[in-house]
Amino acid sequence: MYKSILVAVDGSDTSRRAFDAALELAKAMGSTLQPYYVIENTPMYFDAPGYDPSILRNQMIAQGNELAAEFNKVMTEKGVAGAMTTGEASSLEDVPTLVLNAAHTLGADLIVMGTHGRRGFQRLILGSVAERCVRQSALPVLLIPSAAGAQTAAQ
Numbered sequence: 001m002y003k004s005i006l007v008a009v010d011g012s013d014t015s016r017r018a019f020d021a022a023l024e025l026a027k028a029m030g031s032t033l034q035p036y037y038v039i040e041n042t043p044m045y046f047d048a049p050g051y052d053p054s055i056l057r058n059q060m061i062a063q064g065n066e067l068a069a070e071f072n073k074v075m076t077e078k079g080v081a082g083a084m085t086t087g088e089a090s091s092l093e094d095v096p097t098l099v100l101n102a103a104h105t106l107g108a109d110l111i112v113m114g115t116h117g118r119r120g121f122q123r124l125i126l127g128s129v130a131e132r133c134v135r136q137s138a139l140p141v142l143l144i145p146s147a148a149g150a151q152t153a154a155q
Contacts (some may be wrong), residue, residue: 005109014114
């Protein structure tokens with residue numbers, strides 16, 4: 001049914017659950033899997049006096065490289081084709097647009113994302129990348145909640 005799946009990853013437990021779900025789906029359907037990682041160059045990180053923004057950017061690049069090595073290895077072991085790609089955002093507002101553009105560029109026909117389940121004031125201030133992708137996407141979006149897998153981990 002799906003030939004190419006894009007899964008948004010950021011290193012969090014929730015995005016790892018989304019990756020695992022997308023991996024199993026890709027394996028079952030013989031789909032290509034494209035993990036996608038965004039390096040956030042958001043101005044709010046850079047406003048501290050004396051702070052060198054390259055430190056955080058370099059850490060995010062290093063995290064992306066570590067995730068790419070890990071995810072690409074797991075995909076190879078499971079026999080799933082694809083490789084991780086990255087994008088670079090200049091603000092948090094850019095992240096959903098980058099994810100949707102990557103899905104289009106990579107020819108994805110499904111987007112898989114984790115949702116952190118923020119509510120109230122946190123959601124108002126931080127927004128929701130997953131929610132904005134769902135609202136703006138012309139493709140199906142599969143959301144994996146932050147609580148997914150918590151029951152099996154507790155057993």
